[in-house]
Amino acid sequence: MKLFSSRLSAIAAGALLAVSLVQAPAHAQLPDISAITAPSSQAAFDANRAWNGLADQINSALPQGSSVPRNIIPQPAPINPPAAAWRPAGPQPVGNGHSGELSVNGRGYLIHVPHGYNPSRAWPVMVAYSAYQDTAEHFRGYSRLRESAVGRDAIIVYPRAIGRSWEGSPTAASRPGQDIAFVRAMINDLHRHYNIDRGRIYATGMSTGGGMAAVSACHMADIFAGVAGVSGAYYAPVNAGCQNIPVAFLAYHGTGDTLTNYHGGVRHGVPYLGVPQMFSSYERRNGCHVGRISQAPVGFNATRVSANGCSKPVQSIKVHGSNHTWWYNPSVADDMWAVLSHVRK
Template sequence: MTTAAATRRRYGLALGSLLVALTASACGAGVASVVEGSSPKPQAMAAAQGACKTPEVPAGLSTQHVMSGDLRRTVVVYYPHGRMPGKPIPMVLDLHGSGSTPLQQISGSNIAATADKHGFAVVAPQAGIPFIAGKSHGFAWNVPGVPLMNGRPVPSGAPNDVQFIRDTIATMSKSLCADQKRIYVTGFSGGARMASQIGCELSTEVAAIAPMSGLRLPTNCKLNRPQSVLSFHGTSDGTNPYNGSKQLYWSYGVPAAAQRWATADHCGKGVTQQVVNGVMSTTYNGCQGGRQVVLYTVTGQRHSWPGVAGAMAKGYSLPKIDPNEIMWSFFDSHPLDATTT
């Protein structure tokens, strides 16, 4: 086993133990920390950035709650171990796929190890629509104007998940003492579609997005500022096909989605190059406001979070790159513009 693989395995085992402990806590007397109340205004949070107190969450995993509308919504948080209080912390929202849960997303994306290494907090909200995908019983996002993955319309009265994400950013920013210039959003599949929506609608609050296996540009997207976008997508994806499909929730292909974002950001022409064997990157530079759009195309990758075991179709090996490291490097190099805070 390589050093990198051994490290990932150790983090996987540690996270697995934490998941078991958290699940047991949720079934008990409610020992998880809870955050409730009205959402603070971003201006007030920005003014308080110079005096960060001890975060209101423990290190590692915890379940939090955010009031959105009249609903008490669930959010799972991973706060990095060894992080010293007193300085604002970057915050990454990690949105689960259709039929999944926040715990499954944190585990499946292997993001906790990356958070510990680089010192950022992970916030994984729970979508508002109960949803079954195969054997998985979880939740789906209410993406405006987009049907569910099974083709059915969003149920009448479904919660406003865009507002929920907005409320989550506001509430958890206060609880975590988040750096208002370093709030990012990633997500997988349906969570990637939701991350795409958030990147458009909350472009003045979210510094960059990284939709994995589900990049879209929302219909009638009108950016208040250019948005940096990173995405990974596999050519063997049967759920969100790389070159598009006739499914109403999907339609056009991923290269077209990246091009649409590049057009919205007023970028230059895309440049494609090989990163490693089996991985090509298409990069759009020269975007307005120093933004950037990058698409990584992974030959043989299934509908999966990139870089994890089982991600590749038969006959293909995992590429020798670390997508989470690439994602964090992209996020870290794209803070929110000072003029838009």
């Protein structure tokens, strides 16, 4: 502190000498620095403001090419208070490496907790939506998310559908907005019990569940960082009136799908969007170089089509000749995680 005050005094003395050599304004006065005992942000700000007023007066009187410095006192960087530490609402309801069921607002969701879960850090979340006329338990089994890299690295939740369907589909039993409200409540409820990373929440789903993954990207883009639809049923409402927020979008789809054709069609008397239409809409939404794509093989029977220059990834994985299914070769669970796990809000 002694060195700091000496440096300031030396500069002030130099300024006085400069004033004596030129005709400075009569009302120019040096700021009182005797009260500064430590270079706190406020003290430094006040002293610099006073000094700068004098410096401007001196510099206006000095010959061109000469000047005294401004902001002579270094200002410490502001210290931001640390974010409040996450605290659980109670004991962990489902233990590490186990599956169970929780509920919120009278509606249940299955949960799987990784073996390595540690509440000292925030964990990503994968929301997994079952297909039409399917159960959360059945989807949990055949999707093999728990057995994949997803189950190792993320908490997985399988929300229960009303009437075994999801909003956005003509088969939905829920009211518009009802499933969206439930998913939002589910994420908040999950965060009461587990330390989740709000910047790394993802969704996937099969068929109509893939459509609900698209609903998540469209109407809950403030929550979800990325989604992956598998043999998705993309009826128009799942991609209409979306939030203008980039979200990673992956579509795994067979080119021989007879239920939801790769290029779109009509089902249950209602048109649905094809993968190319969904791909194109996310190209625009994610700021990609529209129409500039790259292609690469995936396994022995699929091709990855990727948009370029995007703020968030946009990909369609075409499984050649395949029908309406969830794939193990390529493993959609591992493949989607290899892409989505690197994406943050």
